[in-house]
Amino acid sequence: MKRIQSLYLFDPEVSARKMIFLFGPRQVGKTTFVKNRLREIKNEELYFDWDDPYVRREYTKNPHFLKAYLARIRNKFPLVAFDEIHKHKNWKNILKGLCDLHSEEAQFIVTGSARLDYFRRSGDSLVGRYFSYRLLPLGLAEAAGNFDFILKDDVILAQPDKQDFLRTIQQMKEKAFKGPFERLMTYGGFPEPFLKAKKSFSNKWKRDYKSLLIHEDLRDLTRIQDIKGIEQLLLLLSERIASPLSINSLRDDLQVNHKTVSSWLEALKKIYLTFSITPWSKRIARAIKKEAKFYFFDWTMVSDEGARFENAIAVLLLRLVCRWNELGLGDFELRYIRNQQGQEVDFVVIKDQRPFALFEAKKSDIHIPNSGAYFNKLLKIPYYQMVSDYDIVEAYPDNRYVVSAWRLLALLG
Numbered sequence: 009m010k011r012i013q014s015l016y017l018f019d020p021e022v023s024a025r026k027m028i029f030l031f032g033p034r035q036v037g038k039t040t041f042v043k044n045r046l047r048e049i050k051n052e053e054l055y056f057d058w059d060d061p062y063v064r065r066e067y068t069k070n071p072h073f074l075k076a077y078l079a080r081i082r083n084k085f086p087l088v089a090f091d092e093i094h095k096h097k098n099w100k101n102i103l104k105g106l107c108d109l110h111s112e113e114a115q116f117i118v119t120g121s122a123r124l125d126y127f128r129r130s131g132d133s134l135v136g137r138y139f140s141y142r143l144l145p146l147g148l149a150e151a152a153g154n155f156d157f158i159l160k161d162d163v164i165l166a167q168p169d170k171q172d173f174l175r176t177i178q179q180m181k182e183k184a185f186k187g188p189f190e191r192l193m194t195y196g197g198f199p200e201p202f203l204k205a206k207k208s209f210s211n212k213w214k215r216d217y218k219s220l221l222i223h224e225d226l227r228d229l230t231r232i233q234d235i236k237g238i239e240q241l242l243l244l245l246s247e248r249i250a251s252p253l254s255i256n257s258l259r260d261d262l263q264v265n266h267k268t269v270s271s272w273l274e275a276l277k278k279i280y281l282t283f284s285i286t287p288w289s290k291r292i293a294r295a296i297k298k299e300a301k302f303y304f305f306d307w308t309m310v311s312d313e314g315a316r317f318e319n320a321i322a323v324l325l326l327r328l329v330c331r332w333n334e335l336g337l338g339d340f341e342l343r344y345i346r347n348q349q350g351q352e353v354d355f356v357v358i359k360d361q362r363p364f365a366l367f368e369a370k371k372s373d374i375h376i377p378n379s380g381a382y383f384n385k386l387l388k389i390p391y392y393q394m395v396s397d398y399d400i401v402e403a404y405p406d407n408r409y410v411v412s413a414w415r416l417l418a419l420l421g
Contacts, residue, residue: 009199011041011150012158012327012421016335017141018045018087018115027107027138028117031125033280033305034225035217037199038119038143042089045117051086053077054114058093067102074106078113088114094124100134107137122225122279141334144327145197145305148417152188158421162337165365165419168390170403177401177415186399189414193320193396196308214308218242218281225279232275237262241272242309245282245302250315250354252287252299252346273302280305283326288343288356288363301344314371317396318354321369321413325355328420340364351379353391363387372397374410384408392416 017028030038046052054077056063066073078086088110093099107116118124118138149155157180159165164173195201198217201210222238232238244261245253258269276282284300304310307319322342329340338359345366346352355367366389368380374395384391390407394416402410 009037009040009146009150009203010153010155011037011143012147012155012331013041013141013143014045015155015158020085022336023115023139024085025111026115027103027134028115029124029138029140030117030119030143031121031140032143033145033198034121034221035198035200036143036145036305038121039091040199041143042091042117042119046087046089049083049087051081051083051088054081054086055089055091056093057091058096058099059091064096071102071105072109074110078110086114088116090116090118092120093118094120104134104137122221123228125280139334142330144330145323146192146199146202147197147324147327147421148185148189148192148414149421151192151197151202152185152418154184154418155421157418159419161335162332162359162364165390165392166359168407168409170407173409174401174403176419177411180415180418182399182414185414185418189417193317194308196306197320197323198306201308210308214306217306218309221279221281226275229278230271230275232272234264237264237268238272238276241269242276242281245276246304246310247312249301249303249310249312250318251301253284253302254299283322285322285342285344285355288345288358298346317371317413318369321367321394322355324417324420325357325367329357331421345383351382353380353383356383356387363389365389366391368393369413370395374398374400374402376404376408376410381406381408 032038043055046055058064074088093103096102103118149158157176191202191205195205195210201213222235226232226238240262244258255266255269259266262269277284282302282304284302286300287298303319303322305323307316307323310316310319326342329342332338332340341358343356343358344352344354345356353366354369357364366380366383370393372395376393380391380393384406393410394413395410396413399412400410401415
């Protein structure tokens with residue numbers, strides 16, 4: 009399965025002489041992505057899994073073991089992949105030494121999940137030696153295996169030429185994207201349950217996946233002992249997706265203090281089980297005081313259909329924001345917007361600290377709500393309403409659009 013990162017991750021004009029750090033949720037396909045790349049360029053023997061005792065033993069016996077491998081490779085500038093190296097006690101110094109020694113001979117890609125991201129942030133011995141990238145659950149273009157419509161930049165969404173935008177949207181064939189879209193909504197964006205497409209397998213995978221994160225990654229990265237409390241928190245979160253989250257309310261339900269709830273929520277983000285988005289406000293101080301929204305990377309953990317659809321859109325917009333940041337198109341963030349009168353739009357993409365475009369997720373409502381029209385006029389930015397259950401393409405004054413979700417998601421990648 010082709011991933012969108014393959015279009016830009018190995019661009020020599022950007023990443024040459026830099027290590028690539030590829031991280032993201034467990035079982036999202038990082039190892040498969042790297043192995044496929046090595047197979048394409050015929051470098052399979054340069055994959056090193058540091059969970060393998062043989063690899064660790066080979067390095068211990070000869071810290072310059074890589075020289076022999078590189079000598080056998082015919083490629084002018086091969087790719088060396090280190091998987092799970094962050095589990096080695098001295099991993100940063102190992103990487104630093106190998107990179108400094110072989111930076112003119114090879115490029116390095118380092119993969120890992122929560123622990124790699126966490127350990128990467130602590131200490132600065134690798135600063136300036138790598139670019140970081142995130143591999144997230146599948147987008148619709150990946151799920152459909154069709155990359156024909158993916159936006160290469162942010163221009164068409166920020167300043168859409170109405171006729172050109174509508175013509176592009178209407179060119180998409182339902183048979184190419186509608187089925188993969190429905191499958192993505194049902195089974196989530198993690199490759200294994202998506203490809204299996206069986207409800208019984210998906211349910212078992214989801215249960216085992218959650219258990220793995222809580223009992224292994226959570227234990228390794230935090231000092232949290234109250235696993236039952238965490239499991240109860242997850243149940244409460246699944247019922248409160250799509251709404252600003254009140255820590256005080258959770259504190260009362262869980263019978264723990266405010267600091268404990270906050271630390272638990274941060275821990276769930278740290279292990280890539282959840283992520284949060286905060287409200288946007290012109291006055292940053294006001295925005296900080298408002299409540300964040302939390303979402304699951306695996307949206308199938310949400311039972312309510314409307315909330316699950318919004319959760320899926322949150323993940324897919326987060327993919328877009330990460331990709332545009334990685335392409336160097338600007339400093340993008342995913343936020344939501346809400347005023348004191350309770351008017352709200354589900355998502356607003358921010359570019360360079362300014363609102364860029366509004367996105368609303370609706371299961372079946374094709375009518376633009378008053379809040380959408382209000383913020384569209386106030387901020388003078390496009391408004392896109394993605395509808396799950398209907399095939400619709402409608403344009404309204406002031407750059408407002410109501411579009412089938414599968415059509416717009418094919419553009420977003």
